[in-house]
Amino acid sequence: MTKIIKWLINQGLSWLTGGTLDRVLSTVDKSIDNETERQKIRSEAILSHIKTQEGTRQVAMQSRVFWAVWALFAVPLGLWWAAVMLDTTFTFGWWVPDLPQSVKPWADTIFGSIFGSGAGVAGVQLISSAIRGKR
Known part of the structure; x- marks a missing residue:
């Protein structure tokens, strides 16, 4: 019985907002995914820079x-x-x-x-x- 009531409420909200709520929530989800991807790219770039510096120092210390x-x-x-x-x-x-x-x-x-x-x-x-x- 409660599942039917929840379904009716969801359908009513969707009908009242015309799907705007779904679009807003999907936009927020995409924004969060994009920010996560940016952070991942930034951390990979920093890690690459650190590894390059490490290699340079190792070569320098051989001299x-x-x-x-x-x-x-x-x-x-x-x-x-x-x-x-x-x-x-x-x-x-x-x-x-x-x-x-x-x-x-x-x-x-x-x-x-x-x-x-x-x-x-x-x-x-x-x-x-x-x-x-x-x-």
Whole structure:
């Protein structure tokens, strides 16, 4: 009985609106589908860009010039950091100046790459040894 009443109400709405409601709802559905497709295309483009950048970096890291330039920045930064740590730990009374603001973003990137990659490798090794059961 309730199915018949629902059918009659639907038919009455369709007759009153002349199918306008159906057209509006189908337009909304198509709009949502189009937006979903746009988001999918955008995410595929971003993924393609990231993979291209990854490949470029892998090729660059095969070069000795890359590591020489990297060491040119990382070694003095490491020495500065060691001096700060020694002075802080043993209170030698050295006056180790802070890094200039123009160098600070580069130093943060270098520290992040050194310690971030080391922590990442250590984390992966810890997880893999736990999976293998060799803790």
